[in-house]
Amino acid sequence: MNAPAPAPLYDPSAIELAAQAYWAEHDAFRVTEDPAREKFYCLSMFPYPSGRLHMGHVRNYTIGDVMSRYQRMKGKNVMQPMGFDAFGLPAENAAIKSNVAPAAWTYDNMAYMRKQLDALGLGFDWSRSFATCDPAYYRWEQWLFVQLFKKGLVYRKNSVVNWDPVDHTVLANEQVIDGRGWRSGAIVEQREIPQWFLRITDYADELVDCLDHLPGWPDAVKAQQANWIGRSKGLEIDFALEDGSGALTVYTTRPDTLFGVTFVSVAAQHPLALAAAARDPKVAAFIDETRKTGTAEATLATQEKKGVPLGVSVIHPLTGEAVPVWAANFVLMGYGTGCVMAVPAHDERDWEFANAYGLPKKVVIAPAPNAVPDITDGAHTDYGVLVHSDRFDGLDFEAAFVAIKQALEAQHQGRERINYRLRDWGVSRQRYWGCPIPIIYCDACGDVPVPEANLPVVLPEDLKPDGAASPLTRTPSFYEVACPSCGKAARRETDTFDTFFESSWYFARFACPGNDTAMLDERARHWLPVDQYIGGIEHAVLHLLYARFFHKLMRDVGLPVAGDEPFTRLLCQGMVIAGTYYREAADGKKTWVNPADVEVLTDERGAPVSAVLKADGQPVVIGGREKMSKSKNNGVDPETMVSRYGADAVRLFMMFTAPPEQSLEWNDAGIEGAARFLKRLWTFTTALAEVPALNLAALDSTQKALRRKVHETLAKLDDDYGRRQTYNTAVAACMELLNALMKASDGADGQTAAVLREGAEALVLGLSPIVPHISHALWHHLGHAGAVLDAPWPKADPAALVSDTVSLVVQVNGKLRGQIDVAKDASQDAILAAALADPNVQKFLSGEIRKKIVVPGRLVNLVVAT
RNA sequence: GCGCCCGUGGCGGAAUCGGUAGACGCAGCGGACUUAAAAUCCGCCGCCUUCGGCAUCCCGGUUCGACUCCGGGCGGGCGCACCA
Numbered sequence: 001m002n003a004p005a006p007a008p009l010y011d012p013s014a015i016e017l018a019a020q021a022y023w024a025e026h027d028a029f030r031v032t033e034d035p036a037r038e039k040f041y042c043l044s045m046f047p048y049p050s051g052r053l054h055m056g057h058v059r060n061y062t063i064g065d066v067m068s069r070y071q072r073m074k075g076k077n078v079m080q081p082m083g084f085d086a087f088g089l090p091a092e093n094a095a096i097k098s099n100v101a102p103a104a105w106t107y108d109n110m111a112y113m114r115k116q117l118d119a120l121g122l123g124f125d126w127s128r129s130f131a132t133c134d135p136a137y138y139r140w141e142q143w144l145f146v147q148l149f150k151k152g153l154v155y156r157k158n159s160v161v162n163w164d165p166v167d168h169t170v171l172a173n174e175q176v177i178d179g180r181g182w183r184s185g186a187i188v189e190q191r192e193i194p195q196w197f198l199r200i201t202d203y204a205d206e207l208v209d210c211l212d213h214l215p216g217w218p219d220a221v222k223a224q225q226a227n228w229i230g231r232s233k234g235l236e237i238d239f240a241l242e243d244g245s246g247a248l249t250v251y252t253t254r255p256d257t258l259f260g261v262t263f264v265s266v267a268a269q270h271p272l273a274l275a276a277a278a279r280d281p282k283v284a285a286f287i288d289e290t291r292k293t294g295t296a297e298a299t300l301a302t303q304e305k306k307g308v309p310l311g312v313s314v315i316h317p318l319t320g321e322a323v324p325v326w327a328a329n330f331v332l333m334g335y336g337t338g339c340v341m342a343v344p345a346h347d348e349r350d351w352e353f354a355n356a357y358g359l360p361k362k363v364v365i366a367p368a369p370n371a372v373p374d375i376t377d378g379a380h381t382d383y384g385v386l387v388h389s390d391r392f393d394g395l396d397f398e399a400a401f402v403a404i405k406q407a408l409e410a411q412h413q414g415r416e417r418i419n420y421r422l423r424d425w426g427v428s429r430q431r432y433w434g435c436p437i438p439i440i441y442c443d444a445c446g447d448v449p450v451p452e453a454n455l456p457v458v459l460p461e462d463l464k465p466d467g468a469a470s471p472l473t474r475t476p477s478f479y480e481v482a483c484p485s486c487g488k489a490a491r492r493e494t495d496t497f498d499t500f501f502e503s504s505w506y507f508a509r510f511a512c513p514g515n516d517t518a519m520l521d522e523r524a525r526h527w528l529p530v531d532q533y534i535g536g537i538e539h540a541v542l543h544l545l546y547a548r549f550f551h552k553l554m555r556d557v558g559l560p561v562a563g564d565e566p567f568t569r570l571l572c573q574g575m576v577i578a579g580t581y582y583r584e585a586a587d588g589k590k591t592w593v594n595p596a597d598v599e600v601l602t603d604e605r606g607a608p609v610s611a612v613l614k615a616d617g618q619p620v621v622i623g624g625r626e627k628m629s630k631s632k633n634n635g636v637d638p639e640t641m642v643s644r645y646g647a648d649a650v651r652l653f654m655m656f657t658a659p660p661e662q663s664l665e666w667n668d669a670g671i672e673g674a675a676r677f678l679k680r681l682w683t684f685t686t687a688l689a690e691v692p693a694l695n696l697a698a699l700d701s702t703q704k705a706l707r708r709k710v711h712e713t714l715a716k717l718d719d720d721y722g723r724r725q726t727y728n729t730a731v732a733a734c735m736e737l738l739n740a741l742m743k744a745s746d747g748a749d750g751q752t753a754a755v756l757r758e759g760a761e762a763l764v765l766g767l768s769p770i771v772p773h774i775s776h777a778l779w780h781h782l783g784h785a786g787a788v789l790d791a792p793w794p795k796a797d798p799a800a801l802v803s804d805t806v807s808l809v810v811q812v813n814g815k816l817r818g819q820i821d822v823a824k825d826a827s828q829d830a831i832l833a834a835a836l837a838d839p840n841v842q843k844f845l846s847g848e849i850r851k852k853i854v855v856p857g858r859l860v861n862l863v864v865a866t
Numbered sequence: 867g868c869g870c871c872c873g874u875g876g877c878g879g880a881a882u883c884g885g886u887a888g889a890c891g892c893a894g895c896g897g898a899c900u901u902a903a904a905a906u907c908c909g910c911c912g913c914c915u916u917c918g919g920c921a922u923c924c925c926g927g928u929u930c931g932a933c934u935c936c937g938g939g940c941g942g943g944c945g946c947a948c949c950a
Contacts, residue, residue, distance in 0.1 A: 265950090330950095811931075850930090
């Protein structure tokens with residue numbers, strides 16, 4: 001090998017700036033539709049512009065960037081866009097706290113975060129970017145809302161909000177702390193006001209059924225969504241009121257237990273309970289009590305079962321018996337019909353309730369025809385066969401469901417019904433910094449949608465929220481309008497959309513930048529669905545369900561979206577966690593200290609024994625590993641890490657330390673290890689000089705083995721990047737290969753040097769999606785003119801993978817006793833002969849060999865009598 | 867309570883279809899270089915030990931063979947939370 005020219009030292013910041021400048025200069029990530037190439041749409045959940053990126057963002061976007069760069073090298077036409085989810089409460093809070101306009105605050109934050117994203121080397125097509133607070137964006141969701149209005153998919157009804165009586169404002173749930181307003185400290189009231197709803201329940205069946213056709217989604221997310229939608233099949237059954245004044249309709253999924261009904265329970269807010277309250281002060285008192293506890297949801301589930309008899313009875317539809325009606329605190333007014341038939345023998349809640357009030361229990365389900373279930377300690381809720389149920393005795397659940405349904409239908413007292421836990425989506429928010437709802441209220445014409453020609457309804461950006469009611473409600477120039485229909489004075493809606501509205505369709509708009517005449521165009525059909533979506537598991541239900549819903553809505557109003565589902569493959573990355581450290585004051589108050597300020601002391605094995613604060617050398621308590629957060633003071637700032645170690649090291653550490661969907665523990669020593677590896681890669685690759693051409697015929701067995709390692713690594717990389725999406729094992733394989741190459745590089749010349757060079761190229765190409773900057777520089781070092789991001793993905797040479805001999809393990813009774821090398825096409829007999837000849841194996845072959853198992857390419861297991 | 871997921875060295879993790887448990891990295895220990903330190907390089911590194919034995923939360927099962935499959939426990943995490 002020629003004496004290498006003195007190589008420049010690895011200088012991450014210089015290399016990274018140069019690579020980023022190259023990408024910017026060449027507009028390297030801008031894409032357009034290309035019918036000749038397969039498209040790949042890779043999307044990471046866009047951020048709220050809070051001001052600074054946190055490690056969770058870095059992890060999310062690194063994963064997306066790695067996938068994008070890999071697919072690009074595989075020849076796909078990759079679109080990876082990025083934008084900002086720019087409406088929301090923090091901007092209003094900042095406005096109140098620092099007296100800055102929400103718009104200015106938001107745009108400043110976006111500019112800063114854009115710089116941070118670029119410094120990480122993320123390959124976004126910024127020409128497609130937008131902020132959702134731009135009227136050019138939100139006008140189209142107003143337009144969609146108007147279309148849905150016309151189709152009857154939106155409606156207005158009264159709904160409860162958290163009302164702060166001091167600030168005269170509606171509070172979001174997270175602004176209510178222990179039942180009090182976050183700023184005023186006033187006790188929050190529940191108030192009913194009219195709000196807009198989207199009929200997501202019309203799509204409940206499709207939303208749950210389509211889950212079965214999403215093989216690329218994690219099961220956990222699909223399970224959560226199905227759970228959330230909560231579809232159940234049951235019967236509505238009418239119980240006639242004894243006084244002949246009508247009927248009480250209950251919903252049940254267990255009509256097989258109908259003969260076990262001993263009373264009927266209604267919600268405290270049920271009309272029948274309210275009517276009884278007028279006559280009976282005890283009922284009135286009960287209703288009052290439930291209203292007070294009604295707010296604290298967490299206690300609701302565990303609270304004691306309470307109720308009060310209403311003094312009315314209903315007639316059992318099949319037995320004709322009279323059963324009493326009770327009001328009960330555990331019956332939900334908002335689900336089903338607000339009343340349920342009570343079967344204490346076979347329902348836990350009814351069992352508890354009946355026990356508390358001494359109501360009878362009738363067993364009507366048994367595990368077997370002659371068995372008697374034990375209900376002394378609780379209800380028997382399993383399915384079984386019917387007993388004490390007249391002509392239905394002996395039937396199982398399914399048969400009883402059908403038979404009882406038919407019996408009730410015949411007397412017009414029952415019908416099958418599907419129920420959902422899912423409620424319609426309330427989209428009204430009494431907030432300033434959001435998209436205005438495009439409706440005008442006219443005394444003469446009612447609720448009138450803003451005509452399409454008048455869209456967008458622009459949010460005035462010069463208003464300043466002060467924590468009280470939305471400034472829109474105090475801005476006549478905004479809300480005083482003429483009715484679009486009759487021209488008379490009317491009032492504009494001052495509520496804005498839930499911010500989930502914006503994030504429910506942004507994925508589609510990325511395909512259609514610049515279109516100011518339509519929400520979407522044919523380009524959406526080209527790019528959709530998103531091939532790979534990446535984001536946090538915290539969005540498993542709401543965001544992902546709403547986005548699926550919007551995709552179907554856009555489809556049904558005739559917009560050019562492709563397919564029924566927006567996201568083909570979904571990856572939910574794990575949290576970024578870090579150790580926590582604290583000191584506890586005498587009063588039990590904990591002061592959390594940042595991990596960066598702590599020194600951990602270990603025993604001689606390396607196990608941590610104690611920790612001290614660097615500043616004063618005094619001990620701190622070692623807490624658990626938890627999600628990075630302000631409250632636990634265990635956050636690590638990405639920008640600091642990038643300036644200290646370089647973006648490549650940060651990216652490498654994040655991809656190497658854990659598989660993407662698992663939680664990732666940040667530790668400073670770990671990222672130093674990542675930086676060390678990059679330094680080694682740099683030193684090794686830059687030291688390679690001109691080498692002779694690779695001559696496969698001239699390779700000796702050592703050189704062949706080294707070359708096999710190179711190509712085995714390539715084969716593994718493709719599998720890890722593509723099918724498995726386990727970047728941690730891909731990096732490990734590269735580290736292993738670099739170790740092997742460096743071991744072989746001492747005084748290497750001739751064909752060994754040629755193999756080393758081939759290995760270096762494999763490493764640079766194979767690592768380039770993860771560490772794009774150093775790869776960009778090293779690719780040029782290796783003499784290539786083009787950019788590594790445009791190089792084709794390396795393929796393993798099948799010829800390099802074949803070996804003349806294979807190494808087999810020899811077991812005796814399943815225990816490892818020896819190792820043999822045999823020809824790769826050796827016969828079973830030859831393999832066995834070699835195994836039996838091994839001296840160590842022979843030591844364990846005292847008895848008769850009962851069985852000989854040969855697994856080709858793997859092992860030999862000899863079973864002897866013991 | 868119901869649903870989902872997970873338990874492997876001091877630590878993060880690997881073992882992809884039931885076939886060498888602990889790859890790769892961190893931490894630690896020993897050494898080289900150095901006046902010294904940092905950086906770098908080399909070696910050791912599950913536990914008990916002499917051959918060897920024991921080890922993937924515990925107990926059982928299937929199998930020639932189980933981290934992997936099945937049953938039952940224990941522990942942890944996440945989601946939903948009286949949805950009839």
